[in-house]
Amino acid sequence: MEYIIGIDGGGTKTQVVMVDMRGNTVINFTVGPSNANVISNQELHEIFKAIFQRIKDRAPVEFERVICVYAGIAGAGSAEIKQQITGILSSLVPKNSKVYLEIDALNALYSGTLGDPGIVHISGTGSVAYGINKKQNKDRVGGWGHLLGDEGSGYSIGRQGVSAALKFQDGRGDQTILLDMLYEHFRVDNARSLIDHIYFAQDMKRTIASLSEIVFCAYKRNDRVASRIVENAAIEIVHHIVTLYRKLFTDREEVKVVLCGGIFNDVDGVLPIVHRNLEKDDYFRVLTPSLLPVYGSIVGGFTQLDVKVTSDMIKRMQEASTN
Amino acid sequence: MEYIIGIDGGGTKTQVVMVDMRGNTVINFTVGPSNANVISNQELHEIFKAIFQRIKDRAPVEFERVICVYAGIAGAGSAEIKQQITGILSSLVPKNSKVYLEIDALNALYSGTLGDPGIVHISGTGSVAYGINKKQNKDRVGGWGHLLGDEGSGYSIGRQGVSAALKFQDGRGDQTILLDMLYEHFRVDNARSLIDHIYFAQDMKRTIASLSEIVFCAYKRNDRVASRIVENAAIEIVHHIVTLYRKLFTDREEVKVVLCGGIFNDVDGVLPIVHRNLEKDDYFRVLTPSLLPVYGSIVGGFTQLDVKVTSDMIKRMQEASTN
Numbered sequence: 001m002e003y004i005i006g007i008d009g010g011g012t013k014t015q016v017v018m019v020d021m022r023g024n025t026v027i028n029f030t031v032g033p034s035n036a037n038v039i040s041n042q043e044l045h046e047i048f049k050a051i052f053q054r055i056k057d058r059a060p061v062e063f064e065r066v067i068c069v070y071a072g073i074a075g076a077g078s079a080e081i082k083q084q085i086t087g088i089l090s091s092l093v094p095k096n097s098k099v100y101l102e103i104d105a106l107n108a109l110y111s112g113t114l115g116d117p118g119i120v121h122i123s124g125t126g127s128v129a130y131g132i133n134k135k136q137n138k139d140r141v142g143g144w145g146h147l148l149g150d151e152g153s154g155y156s157i158g159r160q161g162v163s164a165a166l167k168f169q170d171g172r173g174d175q176t177i178l179l180d181m182l183y184e185h186f187r188v189d190n191a192r193s194l195i196d197h198i199y200f201a202q203d204m205k206r207t208i209a210s211l212s213e214i215v216f217c218a219y220k221r222n223d224r225v226a227s228r229i230v231e232n233a234a235i236e237i238v239h240h241i242v243t244l245y246r247k248l249f250t251d252r253e254e255v256k257v258v259l260c261g262g263i264f265n266d267v268d269g270v271l272p273i274v275h276r277n278l279e280k281d282d283y284f285r286v287l288t289p290s291l292l293p294v295y296g297s298i299v300g301g302f303t304q305l306d307v308k309v310t311s312d313m314i315k316r317m318q319e320a321s322t323n
Numbered sequence: 324m325e326y327i328i329g330i331d332g333g334g335t336k337t338q339v340v341m342v343d344m345r346g347n348t349v350i351n352f353t354v355g356p357s358n359a360n361v362i363s364n365q366e367l368h369e370i371f372k373a374i375f376q377r378i379k380d381r382a383p384v385e386f387e388r389v390i391c392v393y394a395g396i397a398g399a400g401s402a403e404i405k406q407q408i409t410g411i412l413s414s415l416v417p418k419n420s421k422v423y424l425e426i427d428a429l430n431a432l433y434s435g436t437l438g439d440p441g442i443v444h445i446s447g448t449g450s451v452a453y454g455i456n457k458k459q460n461k462d463r464v465g466g467w468g469h470l471l472g473d474e475g476s477g478y479s480i481g482r483q484g485v486s487a488a489l490k491f492q493d494g495r496g497d498q499t500i501l502l503d504m505l506y507e508h509f510r511v512d513n514a515r516s517l518i519d520h521i522y523f524a525q526d527m528k529r530t531i532a533s534l535s536e537i538v539f540c541a542y543k544r545n546d547r548v549a550s551r552i553v554e555n556a557a558i559e560i561v562h563h564i565v566t567l568y569r570k571l572f573t574d575r576e577e578v579k580v581v582l583c584g585g586i587f588n589d590v591d592g593v594l595p596i597v598h599r600n601l602e603k604d605d606y607f608r609v610l611t612p613s614l615l616p617v618y619g620s621i622v623g624g625f626t627q628l629d630v631k632v633t634s635d636m637i638k639r640m641q642e643a644s645t646n
Binding site: 077078141142144145147148149159162163166167170171172191192195198199204208239240243246247 | 400401464465467468470471472482485486489490493494495514515518521522527531562563566569570
């Protein structure tokens, strides 16, 4: 039997799995972050070295039979960075193994399309749309970071929620329950203290993004200001996807759209609005991921090896995903 | 002859003047920042101690005849901070001198109203509206910092300019010359490098705020996207002012509105739009400051001492302002 290693490297953690050619998981573990935008090549080398050493220690025989390593790494978008990291990986894998390196958005896509072309919109703290067509052309829309872009992201929704609450407090904005909800959340009773909790937070970006949950809560309580924010976020996300569709696909070509990331976990929030807006056009097939992103890397590996991913294999990977 | 000391303390510098009762400037210098939000009480004590020592060294006789110290200090808004800083100042000034401490927005107001009640809107890197009525009631609108508020500020205008340029680059936004102008400004040829210049800037907030100048430039070249940003900024500023008017003044009560800060220095940018919008209501009298903010502190001091500020005195302070 031969084996494939899949890696999903993000800003908070790196997931690693090794599966056999029938989709059975042999090894499965998580280590620290490996975002290439933030971590130096030297550090990345150390992280990958430790990952492969750990696999070798636990399954030395299987490791020698690895024929493919497929890594989706955050921040590995540019050709230069891609070449550097591919070099690092190639120096660490068994001789007969092929190495494929892609941006982590691609394995997120495959975790939903199961190897087919399509578009993924990832919305967590940040947001980006990424796609690949039949000819393997890839492109993206958005993803310019929390200060300058990331429309439809948790950060953007949370920031707008606080901003609207402060405008109401000022007497400048429409009435909203967001102000009281934010006061309660931070256990404060005035805007100055609220602000201080945010500006002096240890991880301000994440703190603001986490406040998107309060906006969703207010939205479900029919708060008009929160509804406007949630609906606008959905419109921005749809706009990303439609723009990318025009760049990569021909008119009315059917395409799978995967919605991925924390914002879509709330099934009564942004998700149904995006769904509804996209499915008005009958060529969009909207999906949520059926596998963990790290198994999206395994799917990517199989696809590169021209191995057909059967429903049995998917089932095995799904079972391992939920264990 | 007796003397007044005026202080204008901000986030980048602190200006100090000493004038006689006829408005003649005796001493005039600038030292480092004294924003109470950022600097500890211990450090503030050191800064003020050095300021008064410097005056004493240069004009020992006059210093003993100081009857009023009026300081406008950024971040001195809360009662607690006000009490602490007043304590520091009182321990350093001559025995017979009164001490008045206010937020720096108030002396900015007086630098335009020359002691009258009114509203000031300050828009530089950040933005805030501050006002005082005949009964000496004070209030503010906005000023919640660059991430959560500061609508109509340089930061907000610059950020929207970059964001619109990136949306155009993505194929998501309207055509705009901002993209090429930003590329030229940073000497780059792609969005990724543009982004890197901003996110890795030493002072990101100021870097983004400074890009408002590019937006004003595009606005003058009739770029529609830039026009929308500039017009929205003006509307936000007017909204701050009108909201504050409703909080502090009675219906149709005439009030002086002072427009202050870097954004209004560009007389073909936001200024005329705000002017036009406000003067539709005949009870707004729109002004730009006729004195440096530090002389606004002197005006505040005279007002507190019930000394009438004559046009001769203003003229002398204006002459000193431009020297």
